[in-house]
Amino acid sequence: MKFKAFFTSDGVNLLDKRFLPALDKLGRLCHMYLTRDHAMFLHNLFAADGVQSVAQFKKEILFRDYRISSQNDDRIAFAIDPALLHRALRSALTIQLQSGDDTAAIQIKLVKKLPAGSRNPAPFLTFETKGMRSAVVQDVPISKPLSRADVLQLQTALDAAQDLPQTLVQVPDLAQLQSLVDRLKNVGDVLTVAITQYGDLHLHVSTSLITVGSEFRELRVLGVHANAPASEQNLSALSRTAMAIQRDEAQSVQVSMKHLAKSLQCHSAKPDCVFYGIAPQGACLTVIFQFFIPGTRLMDKSISFHCRLPVLDSGSS
Amino acid sequence: MSSSAAAADDPPDLICHLDSIHGMVDALTSVRWKRHQDAVLELSEHGIVVIVEESGCLQAKVYLKRELFLVYEYAAEGRPRFGMSLDLFVDGLNIFSALGPATVVEIRYPGPDMELILKTVDFPNGSLYAAIRTRILDTISWDYNFEPTGNVPISFTVKSALLKEAIEDLEWPGSSIQIVLQPDPPCVTFKGDGHGELQIDFPYYASTDLLIAFQCSRQVAYWYKYKFLRATTSNIPAGVLKDNRGSKLTIGRGGMLKIQHLVSVGRPGVPHPYGDNVGQPSRIAYIEFYVKAEEEQEDAPINDS
Structure with missing residues (x-):
């Protein structure tokens, strides 16, 4: 089992400024999954009750001289703490900047070595930064690489996490949604999320003492789209949503407020577009983050990032 | 349908529009000295009074005059009073501040199920609403009959921040605090x-x-329980203290202590239909605390008639 590669400067910036801060907030443990073409960071794919996230990069965007080989179809997966990965990357970056040398490159590779004070060799992801005058090596501890069966299970879970909701609505202001959810957290733990094919996103918290709802209307819709009946425009958000659900033109699910707040931390990855949708049969609430090719309004297909929030109760569906 | 139609014919007791959620949250936070606090709201043509009290020894009132609101339509007879969780009122209002400083909130009472209804006014492409359960009051709150002593009430005014600091410093001896006012040399002692x-x-x-x-x-000279005295300043938000206003303390008959704070409820730089725009003097929420003196202290004053 071998893996080594050099970071591209875009790759370093992408991970350092955007993705690792977001991944760190999603949880202290994630799986790094490397294949011949892709590098992925996966959260909670084996757990049913947490926020799942999949960040996938085409290898070219993060790395050059990418060498990978394993007996398992050249696939390698291991668990890593994104915070440690971030720290190693940051200091490698500092060394690179200090050396004032453009040729100073950051290489990562998978190694097995004896940790200080131990007799058993342990696996590490090693960062090597070579400048003209100095070279610095940093070891980030990782788990034992996953077995063939576990990698297969990870791949199956990953395939299962790819099903797209029929209707996606674009949330224009994620910062506003974040500050709204931060305040809704004081009110209740369970949030009902309804999404209509008319482009309405309706969030609703209800306890015995207070009901709070927030509706965003006329959002951009991707996928199955319908026109809102004009006769219902003067009704309350709750009744309009209920009628849309009856007509099968909307879906609603209940999710944990904590999970939603956590998924909103992905804001730190600075996505260009954010879409919310409910997976078929109300299986989960899906949040899809899109990134543009720098300087354009075109979607960058070499990066994909999405979260799936487990559903507490199947709601209307 | 018929009941809601009938309800729609009758105007609600109160509809008011508020454009300074932040100031209102500040004012209400000042009287939120513990979690799970109940409040009584009293509506009248002059405004809304929020009353909070504890164990018959401490009471706070927040006066939200009608001038603080953009619109204030009052249609009730008498003065409707109802109970509500102060936490939910503050948290509920605070949710609206997530939408940005230009948000206008409508406060309406009663809703179809006697709730207090909050909702956005003219918010582009969406809405935010909240309905907070109210309750019928089963007890009549203790009437704090504050009577000034003599023709010239005994009082002093000190910067709110300074008062808060002094009370915080008195935490370590704890227990009871004596407040002494003496005319010669003029001095206040805690x-x-x-x-x-x-x-x-x-x-x-x-x-x-x-x-x-x-x-x-x-x-x-009167003694007060430290925890009650602390409640009168401990929750004043830092932003309010920065306004550098004074708090007025008055000692009434029987040692009843009245502490008045002023909290600005204006949006900075925004003209208001009621106020003149220089400092918006009318956009102030008045907060009053009443603290009962402890009884049977050996050095209670002799000449308190």
């Missing part, structure tokens, strides 16, 4: 007696910044 002793003096002539006003014709 004395803590518990695990140890601590005395903080505010001499009137020491600095013009210390006591802004001082009225005292004879010496008075």
